[in-house]
Amino acid sequence: MKKIVLFLLLICKVSLGQKLKIDTKTTFQTIHSFGASDCWSMQMVGENYPIEKRQKIADLLFSKQLDKAGNPKGIGLSMWRFNIGAGSTEQGIESKITNEWRRAECFLENGKYNWNKQRGQQWFLEAAKRNGVDFTLGFLNSAPVSMTKNGLAIGSGKLGEWNFDKTKIDVFTDFMTEVSAKLKFDYISPFNEPQWDWGPKSKSGFGSQEGTPINNDDLAWAVRKLDSKMNERKLSTKVVISEAAQIDYLYKSKSNRSDVGQDNQIESFFSESSKNYVGNLNSVEKLICGHSYFTTSPSNELINKRQDLSEKIQQQKLNYWQSEYCVLGDNAGEIEGGGQDLDMKTALYVAKVIHADLTYANASAWHWWLSVSANDYKDGLIYVSNNGVKGENDSNKFDGEIYDSKLLWAFGNFSRFVRPKMQRIKIETDNKDLMVSAYKSSKQLVVVIINPAQNQRIELPIFTKNQVIDSYTTSKDKNLAHSQIKGTNIEIPAEAVVTLVMGMK
Missing domain, CATH: 2.60.40.1180 (Golgi alpha-mannosidase II)
Known part of the structure; x- marks a missing residue:
């Protein structure tokens, strides 16, 4: 019984x-956006692929429409991130970047602007706007090659050493304001992952992509110069910083980047007592950006690091954007970054990371890295491959089949329905x-x-x-x-x- x-x-x-x-x-944070970037494939896909395939990708990323059964046609991103190139494409192999897909064109060449550059990326930027994407952001990995110390878009390989000729700061701020005005960006992010060295990866002297480190002192100096130029131009575009390579660098004062002045960035940039305080500048959005790489496993680290970050953010009364992530490394054995996965394992893992960033770090925005990837890696929402050939190569440069992933749709469980200005509430x-x-x-x-x-x-x-x-x-x-x-x-x-x-x- x-x-x-x-x-x-x-x-x-x-x-x-x-x-x-x-x-x-x-209530907790007010949601700003869910987004993704156009690196590295959109320069190829947007210029070379048949229009119907480009449109299919745009629908998957941007559409807020429903089919007759009420199913979403796309994930309705509310932020689109545009990579403003430094000109390594024009340099070709002399750029010291082996992979053509990882180079980028520059709007400024020989002192003149050419707005026909980055046409593939501009196609998707316009598609985002046509579909009513709420916000657009331009980000730089490097200053144009005409303004760097070594004449390249890759750094020297020395931590903290900004690959930039400071005598050209006025030309640099002119460039950023001109591009922001022309492409009508809501935000501009001048520096990406300043903690990495972005130098040569072998004795050959070749690097993997455009990029440069920069320390907190130089970053604050450059942002003040940019703010002055934006005020002069009366631009509404807002500057966002600092795109930290790991969230630890936002709140830790004793890290492996302390000696080169690249950590404790929340306090450095937004504490009024700091020599690098920029929180009072008109063009600087009062928020801090960081990337969730290498902090997502195991689960106790996923939670603890975000709680520590949230505490520091609240002290300075800032908003926080998780502004770039994909699956990298071995993640304490939970999931490997290598190997393309269109199924639920990656989708569920990333959904857990999004949940933690929203609920423990109180992120008001969450942005994925590659919207479209050709790689055999867990870095894309959508994948392209030509007759099963994977990789950033000539086979996929001009055409390929389009594959949506479960990750795309699981991301859409947030991006399509949790809209800008919504508030997170207690549950x-x-x-x-x-x-x-x-x-x-x-x-x-x-x-x-x-x-x-x-x-x-x-x-x-x-x-x-x-x-x-x-x-x-x-x-x-x-x-x-x-x-x-x-x-x-x-x-x-x-x-x-x-x-x-x-x-x-």
Whole structure:
């Protein structure tokens, strides 16, 4: 008899589900954007691929439309990041960058602007704008080669040594303001991952891509010069810094970059007592940007580092953007960066990282690295390959098949529904298998649920009379698949990311 009663109780618990506790009055950060960048493939895809394939990629990344069944056609990115090139493409092999895909054209050559440069990237920038992407950002890996110390877009290989001729700072700030004005960027990011050396990777003297290190003193000096030029031009474009290579460098004062003055960047740039304080400059957005690389495994490190970051951010009353991430390294054995994966393993891992950045670090923006990749690597939302040939090579330069990934759609569980100006709100569950977060606008409540385990049941509170919930599921056989649920008892499939959208009272 006891066994029968216990069995019935278990059935009752499973059928009713575990309640989600949602507190709409307890709010956290205001969401800014979800985005991705046009490196490195868009210069090839945007210029060479057939128009119907370019349009397919644009729809997958930017579209907010639904098909007849109510399924999203794309993931509705709200930020598009444009790589402003330094001119290594024009140098060819003399750029000391072996891979043609990792070079970039420059709008400024021989003292004159040529707005026909970077045509492939401009095609996707215009596609983003046509589709109503909320924000655009231009970022630089290096100053134009005509302004660098070594005449190249790669650094010397010495930590902290900015590859830039300081006598050309006025020309450099002119360049950034001119490009921002012409392409109408909402934001510009002048320096990317300043902590890496970006120098030659072998005795041959060749580097892997455009890039330069810079220390905090030089970065603050350059930003002040840029602010002055932007004020002179009366540009509305805002400057964002510092795109730290790892989030540790934002809040740690004793790191492996302390000797070269490249860490503790939150305090360095936004503490009023700091010699490098730039938080009072008109053009500088009061936020700090960092990249989640090499801090996502194991789970205790994923959480602890973001809690430490959040504490420092709150002290300075800043916003935080996680502005670049893809899967790199071995991640404590949890997942390898190498090897293309179109399935749910990578999608679930990255969804966990997004969840942690939003809920522990209180990130107001979350941006992926390569929107489109040709590589046999976990770095793309969308992949291209020609007859199964992978890699940044001539086979994929002019045409290729388009492959969407489960990661694309799982990212869409956030980007398509958690829109700019929504606020993250308090949500709790006793179910330790689930990761849940919730967001509200004046009219909608959005709940994102990540379930890396077996089927789960949850119960939602009632927010409106005759409540109807729109559910969007990404799983091994679904891509943001839409269904409508009446009532409050919901099943969450195994190994899935589910977004629930409902009206507010």
